[in-house]
Amino acid sequence: MTVVTLSAKYQVVIPRDVRATLGLKPGQKLRAIPFKGRVELIPLEPIETARGFLRGIDTRVPREGDRV
Numbered sequence: 001m002t003v004v005t006l007s008a009k010y011q012v013v014i015p016r017d018v019r020a021t022l023g024l025k026p027g028q029k030l031r032a033i034p035f036k037g038r039v040e041l042i043p044l045e046p047i048e049t050a051r052g053f054l055r056g057i058d059t060r061v062p063r064e065g066d067r068v
């Protein structure tokens with residue numbers, strides 16, 4: 001586990017091995033979320049990366065009469 005230090009300007013450097021593992025790039029946006037006493041940084045992905053993620057899903061499900 002790597003330890004980082006919070007600077008006087010409240011900045012943190014993400015260690016190289018973590019950046020490499022997650023594939024983070026300079027200028028990439030991260031969402032900072034406080035969660036159960038910690039901060040989670042979630043990389044924001046362009047909406048285009050979601051294209052096709054439901055490909056192959058079975059859409060033949062029972063539906064209510066007014067949803068057809």
